[in-house]
Amino acid sequence: xxxxxxxxxxxxxxxxEPHLAAGVVENLRAEGYEVDSVADGQRALxxxxxxxxxxxxxxxxxxxxxxxxxxxxxxxRGDNTPVLFxxxxxxxxxxVRGLEAGGDDYLAKPFHLRELLLRVRAILRRWDxxxxxxxxxxxxxxxxxxxxxxxAFRARxxxxxxxxxxxxxxxxxxVLAERPGEIVSREDLLERVWGYxxxxxxRTVDNFILRLRKRFERDPANPRHFLTVxxxxxxxxxxxxx
Amino acid sequence: xxxxxxxxxxxxxxxxEPHLAAGVVENLRAEGYEVDSVADGQRALxxxxxxxxxxxxxxxxxxxxxxxxxxxxxxxRGDNTPVLFxxxxxxxxxxVRGLEAGGDDYLAKPFHLRELLLRVRAILRRWDxxxxxxxxxxxxxxxxxxxxxxxAFRARxxxxxxxxxxxxxxxxxxVLAERPGEIVSREDLLERVWGYxxxxxxRTVDNFILRLRKRFERDPANPRHFLTVxxxxxxxxxxxxx
DNA sequence: AGCCGCCGTGATGGTTCTGTGACACATCAG
DNA sequence: CTGATGTGTCACAGAACCATCACGGCGGCT
Numbered sequence: 001x002x003x004x005x006x007x008x009x010x011x012x013x014x015x016x017e018p019h020l021a022a023g024v025v026e027n028l029r030a031e032g033y034e035v036d037s038v039a040d041g042q043r044a045l046x047x048x049x050x051x052x053x054x055x056x057x058x059x060x061x062x063x064x065x066x067x068x069x070x071x072x073x074x075x076x077r078g079d080n081t082p083v084l085f086x087x088x089x090x091x092x093x094x095x096v097r098g099l100e101a102g103g104d105d106y107l108a109k110p111f112h113l114r115e116l117l118l119r120v121r122a123i124l125r126r127w128d129x130x131x132x133x134x135x136x137x138x139x140x141x142x143x144x145x146x147x148x149x150x151x152a153f154r155a156r157x158x159x160x161x162x163x164x165x166x167x168x169x170x171x172x173x174x175v176l177a178e179r180p181g182e183i184v185s186r187e188d189l190l191e192r193v194w195g196y197x198x199x200x201x202x203r204t205v206d207n208f209i210l211r212l213r214k215r216f217e218r219d220p221a222n223p224r225h226f227l228t229v230x231x232x233x234x235x236x237x238x239x240x241x242x
Numbered sequence: 243x244x245x246x247x248x249x250x251x252x253x254x255x256x257x258x259e260p261h262l263a264a265g266v267v268e269n270l271r272a273e274g275y276e277v278d279s280v281a282d283g284q285r286a287l288x289x290x291x292x293x294x295x296x297x298x299x300x301x302x303x304x305x306x307x308x309x310x311x312x313x314x315x316x317x318x319r320g321d322n323t324p325v326l327f328x329x330x331x332x333x334x335x336x337x338v339r340g341l342e343a344g345g346d347d348y349l350a351k352p353f354h355l356r357e358l359l360l361r362v363r364a365i366l367r368r369w370d371x372x373x374x375x376x377x378x379x380x381x382x383x384x385x386x387x388x389x390x391x392x393x394a395f396r397a398r399x400x401x402x403x404x405x406x407x408x409x410x411x412x413x414x415x416x417v418l419a420e421r422p423g424e425i426v427s428r429e430d431l432l433e434r435v436w437g438y439x440x441x442x443x444x445r446t447v448d449n450f451i452l453r454l455r456k457r458f459e460r461d462p463a464n465p466r467h468f469l470t471v472x473x474x475x476x477x478x479x480x481x482x483x484x
Numbered sequence: 485a486g487c488c489g490c491c492g493t494g495a496t497g498g499t500t501c502t503g504t505g506a507c508a509c510a511t512c513a514g
Numbered sequence: 515c516t517g518a519t520g521t522g523t524c525a526c527a528g529a530a531c532c533a534t535c536a537c538g539g540c541g542g543c544t
Contacts, residue, residue, distance in 0.1 A: 114322075114344055166490060183394055187357075197338055204492055206532065213533095221533085229395060230500065231409045231531070408501060446503050448521065455522095463522085472511065473520065 009124070010053035013037040014044040014070065015086070016062055024057065027113050028120065041065030045073055053081060054124050060087040060098070068101040075102035082123050086111070122195045141177050143225055143238040146216045150174055155215070163215050168193060172208045176226070176236035185233035209234055250366065252295040255279040256286040256312070257328070258304055265438030266299065269355055270362065272420075272434060283307030287315055295323060296366055300345070302329040302336070310343040317344035324365050328353070355437040356413065383419050385467055385480035388458045392416055397457070405457050410435060414450050418468070418478035427475035451476055 011028055015021035016039045028035045036053070038044050041062045048056070056074075060067040071083050085098040085106045098106045105119055141148040145158030153170050155163040165173070171193045176184055186202045194200060209228075213220040227235045253270055257263040258281045270277045278295070280286050283304045290298070298316075302309035313325050327340040327348045337348040347361055383390040387400030395412045397405040407415070413435045418426055428444040436442060451470075455462040469477045 114346065115341055118341060168491075181394060197341075199337075200492060201494095203494080203532095207492080207534090210533065210535095228532070232395070235394065410502075442503055445505085445521095449503075449523090451521095452523065470521070 010034045010036070010051075011055045011057060011120070012044065012047060012051075012053045013057045014039075014041070014062065014067070015057070015059045016040060017059075023113070024116065027117065031117055031120075033120075041067065041070045044070050048074060048079060048081070049077075055120060056081055056083045057120075058083050058085050058103070060085055068097060071098070071101040071103050084119060084123060122197070141173075141238075143177075144216070144218070148173065157216055158218060165215075169208060169211060169215075172205075173212055173236075176234060177238070180236055180238045183229045183232055183235050188233065205234075249276070249294050250296040252276045252278070252293075253297045253299060253362070254286065254289060254293075254295045255299045256281075256283070256304065256309070257299070257301045258282060259301075262438045265355075265433060266358065268433055269359065269437070272417075273359060273362075275362075283309065283312045286312050290316060290321060290323065291319075297362060298323055298325045299362075300325050300327050302327055302331075302340070310339060313340075313343040313345050326361060326365060352439055355435075356409070383415075383480075385419075386458070386460070390415065390419075399458055400460060407457075410450060411453060411457075414447075415454055415478075418476060419480070422478055422480045425471045425474055425477050430475065447476075 009032070011033050013021055013025055013028070013035060015024065015037065018039070021037050021039070025035045025037050036047065036051075038047055041064050044056070044058070044062075045065070056071075058067045058070060062070070065073075067085060067087075071085075074081065074083070082104040083102065085103045086109055087098075087106070088109045104123060107116060107119060141150070146155060148155040148165070148170075150170055153165045153167065155165055157163050172189060175189055175192045186205045189205050190198075190200065190202075209226055210220075213223050213226050217223045217225060225237050227237060229235050251274070253275050255263055255267055255270070255277060257266065257279065260281070263279050263281070267277045267279050278289065278293075280289050283306050286298070286300070286304075287307070300309045300312060304312070307315075309327055309329075313327075316323065316325070324347075325340075325345040327336075327345045328351055329336050329340075329348070330351050333350075336350075340348045346365055349358060349361060381392070383392065388397060390397040390407070390412075392412060395407045395409070397407055399405050414431060417431060417434045428447045431447050432442065432444070451468055452462075455465050455468050459465050459467060467479050469479060471477050
């Protein structure tokens with residue numbers, strides 16, 4: 001079964017209008033993605049059976065097999081590769097149909113390339129995350145007697161207790177731990193963890209810090225690893241840094 | 243067609259409120275950018291047809307043609323100059339509207355100058371041509387046995403004590419340290435640190451100098467680094483200059 | 485349907501930072 | 515020397531911000 005983890009920066013573009021396809025492909029490549037492109041639904045399904053990728057850009061209006069059908073078939077196969085629908089019509093009902101077919105997002109044509117790139121980035125960010133977690137082979141973070149395994153969302157805390165991290169907890173921890181000693185603003189965290197079009201309050205971030213402290217700090221009220229930077233954000237210290 | 247490649251360090255500010263525009267322009271110039279400014283949407287479009295730049299700072303609420311419309315027109319022209327929206331409303335949905343209009347980022351007023359500068363830098367950094375941020379940035383400042391890391395708002399003073407600088411302290415120190423040996427007036431400091439919409443008294447500046455002296459001077463009463471220029475302002479000396 | 489765990493928000497209380505006034509001291513003009 | 519003006523220093527109050535808790539919504543699982 002295909003999983004996006006295998007080729008997270010690889011994108012398949014399914015679009016029958018050659019000019020549009022070329023433009024999209026070009027721009028995605030310029031952003032550093034690997035891109036393949038096919039022109040109809042059947043070929044898309046064939047390609048996806050033989051290969052894997054991190055995202056499918058799927059035009060709804062396709063000759064032969066339309067985009068919704070492609071996506072449904074894909075899901076029936078057990079393939080969970082993220083799908084971003086492109087459609088000519090602005091009909092919001094299409095969005096619902098797309099989501100029902102198992103799509104992840106939806107963009108109405110004509111769209112701005114910039115917006116497309118933003119959405120692609122947002123969708124792939126999730127997988128970027130898995131990738132970097134496994135890439136840093138020793139994807140086990142150690143600090144102050146704690147041990148965190150990002151692959152399994154698992155951790156063992158300083159006092160020996162096993163901890164099952166939630167997804168958000170793990171992501172926040174990871175973003176912080178990527179830049180030890182540096183300040184990470186709440187906005188950074190929101191953007192990196194939640195994405196560009198979701199707006200939880202900054203209070204939410206505080207809460208996750210609170211949870212991380214409870215899990216990993218010996219004295220959560222006097223944190224040594226998850227430090228507050230007043231007026232800005234937080235900073236992660238792994239060691240006995242002073 | 244305009245591309246940011248031509249003038250990557252050039253910024254156009256489109257803002258109708260003169261005082262805000264002045265503050266923003268001044269701060270951007272101090273960071274080393276070339277800055278032009280116009281006061282309404284039509285002039286912005288005219289300017290952008292005749293010139294090119296690396297970034298447009300675009301107020302949403304403008305007389306005549308609003309910011310979204312300016313951006314849309316720009317994109318229809320095929321101009322992909324990055325656009326950073328400024329808006330009076332804090333409504334996060336505006337961010338999406340801005341992105342849909344073809345913008346690159348979005349900042350709600352009232353914003354902190356520091357944040358504005360960070361975002362400007364982030365956007366311009368996407369273009370490889372623009373490598374180095376401002377001089378004092380990211381660097382570690384050393385003087386008289388002290389060590390200041392502006393990235394982390396942290397410092398170690400001559401006697402070895404760790405110092406957690408507050409935001410304002412760090413900013414004032416940075417502005418002073420950018421021009422070692424030069425006189426910086428209180429008005430300059432107010433403009434650079436507090437920005438466009440706050441007007442503390444000059445007394446406040448004195449107080450922050452006091453705090454900096456306490457942190458970093460061996461004998462705060464006889465300062466060797468944070469010197470008073472009577473009747474004008476202050477001057478920062480990094481070395482043993484006297 | 486019912487249960488449970490995760491997530492986001494609001495309220496509350498405590499902490500830190502910031503700006504100001506007061507007063508003493510320093511500097512300058514005459 | 516004397517007054518006028520600017521600065522050093524301190525303490526304080528208000529503002530801004532954060533930690534923490536409790537609660538409700540939502541979705542997944544049984």
